[in-house]
Amino acid sequence: MxxxxxxxxxxxxxxxxxxxxxxxxxxxxxxxxxxxxxxxxxxxLPASFSGFGLMAIGRFLLFVPVFLVEMVKANFQIAWIVLHPRMPMNPRVLTAKTRLESDAGKMLLANAITLTPGTLTIDARGDELIIHCVSPTPEQEQDPNRLLSPFEDHIRRFAP
CATH class of the missing domain: 1.20.5 (Single alpha-helices involved in coiled-coils or other helix-helix interfaces)
Structure with a gap:
């Protein structure tokens, strides 16, 4: 119940x-x-699911502004790429490894990445996410886990 x-x-x-x-x-x-x-x-629902705790709900509510800030930043980056005369795109498919263990956490992370303009989660296999990026930074190309870092630590607080 x-x-x-x-x-x-x-x-x-x-x-x-x-x-x-x-x-x-x-x-x-x-x-x-x-x-x-x-x-x-x-x-x-899994048999072990007993509902959402107040702490988890509070931590999720703290995640929402982080997600919105990242989405706004990505919107400006994509707008700059589209409006730039040369359209400086550098599309890549990167594989990032998540530290999240729960399926719900991985699903939320994959969806947060997909909802951020310029990125799309293509597949999730175990602890790896395959992500298409319109124009990743050089740091993200060297370490694809940087794509996850804005979201992963916050998601871990309510969906490990």
Missing amino acids: RAWLSVFFAAWVLWLALTVPWQPLQILAGALVAGTAAFFVRPL
Whole structure:
């Protein structure tokens, strides 16, 4: 029951965050959709999942601004590349090794990389992520793990 409530509240909070300003019917619809989603997701959760702890939720909320800052920086870098007369692209496929152990942490890391403009996670194999970069820095080419560093330490705090 605790797992269901965790999924329900996570989905409902996401719904509420996306439907501002709130109206009573939207709040009720969000609760119905979140409840339905939690009902169907519950059988897919690992047996060991007992819900999201408050510390994990707090640490996730601290990750969100880090992700947004990295996304804004990457948007400016891609805009500069596109608007530059010579379009100085140097596309590469790099393999980075993550220190995250949980599948949820690896999935979140891969998605954070993919949502950052100019990078795309092509595949995840074990502890390796194969990442396409539009224009990696020389430091990132020498050490592809630098692509992960803005996100990995923060994700480790709530999804080891």
